[in-house]
Amino acid sequence: MAASTRTPLMAGNWKMNLDHLEAISVVQKLAWTLQDAKHDFSAVEAVVVPPFTDLRSVQTLVDGDDLKIAYGAQDVSAHESGAYTGEISAGMLAKLGVSYAVVGHSERREQHHEDDALVAAKAKAALAAGITPIICVGEGLDVRKAGDQVPYTLAQVEGSLAGFDAEQAAKVVIAYEPVWAIGTGEVATPEDAQEVCAAIRARLAELYDSSVAEAVRVLYGGSVKSSNVASIMAQPDVDGALVGGASLKAEEFAAIVRYQDHAGS
Numbered sequence: 001m002a003a004s005t006r007t008p009l010m011a012g013n014w015k016m017n018l019d020h021l022e023a024i025s026v027v028q029k030l031a032w033t034l035q036d037a038k039h040d041f042s043a044v045e046a047v048v049v050p051p052f053t054d055l056r057s058v059q060t061l062v063d064g065d066d067l068k069i070a071y072g073a074q075d076v077s078a079h080e081s082g083a084y085t086g087e088i089s090a091g092m093l094a095k096l097g098v099s100y101a102v103v104g105h106s107e108r109r110e111q112h113h114e115d116d117a118l119v120a121a122k123a124k125a126a127l128a129a130g131i132t133p134i135i136c137v138g139e140g141l142d143v144r145k146a147g148d149q150v151p152y153t154l155a156q157v158e159g160s161l162a163g164f165d166a167e168q169a170a171k172v173v174i175a176y177e178p179v180w181a182i183g184t185g186e187v188a189t190p191e192d193a194q195e196v197c198a199a200i201r202a203r204l205a206e207l208y209d210s211s212v213a214e215a216v217r218v219l220y221g222g223s224v225k226s227s228n229v230a231s232i233m234a235q236p237d238v239d240g241a242l243v244g245g246a247s248l249k250a251e252e253f254a255a256i257v258r259y260q261d262h263a264g265s
């Protein structure tokens with residue numbers, strides 16, 4: 001089965017929460033909790049995505065204690081270097097051992113007017129530095145009410161992968177985050193998540209080929225908690241979760257990473 005070849009990925013997007021001292025304590029506790037549970041990090045990847053200012057501290061902790069937790073950035077510049085005040089390049093992130101970069105989160109699309117072309121440029125910049133982009137897509141409530149979630153989301157996927165060849169496309173992660181389910185407690189049903197994640201995979205096969213569609217991990221995001229993650233992960237085209245609020249507490253996020261412990265609950 002195709003699903004068994006993709007390693008599930010649980011990524012905790014902290015957004016603008018937890019300073020670098022708090023980050024150290026959360027990552028330490030997360031690592032201990034997972035180690036105590038004898039977590040197999042190669043079976044389910046655990047990733048934290050803290051604010052930029054925490055990354056150096058997280059790197060020092062992960063390297064010093066040889067933790068198996070990976071970490072990502074919440075954004076990345078489309079540019080390599082130069083007069084871009086406030087931006088952080090993919091090269092700078094790579095130097096800090098960053099493995100993932102979230103691009104095109106709905107909060108950035110909404111608050112900073114990022115469009116698909118910019119998201120594609122950021123994702124390409126990340127890939128060029130050896131960082132895996134987590135490309136976020138997903139519809140708002142009005143689109144969902146009109147029943148247009150699939151075409152809307154697929155248009156975002158296509159736009160955010162503009163100019164990618166098959167080799168580049170095979171390396172990305174796509175996160176389907178319906179905006180109406182973010183931070184609202186309003187979780188999409190497992191069937192809702194599956195519908196759009198499967199459509200994304202089918203479109204990847206059309207745009208590229210079946211090997212790209214089988215390689216790309218498609219995550220679901222939006223009010224994921226330890227109590228609902230197992231039913232979402234039971235869907236064949238959902239390969240992990242992009243978790244916001246529930247990733248700020250080490251024990252809760254560890255329980256999400258360990259979703260197989262409470263499958264069926």
Ligand SMILES: O=C(CO)COP(=O)(O)O
Nearest residue numbers: 013182183222223244245
């Ligand atoms: O936006 C999200 C992750 O990127 C989801 O946030 P919540 O899990 O808090 O709904």
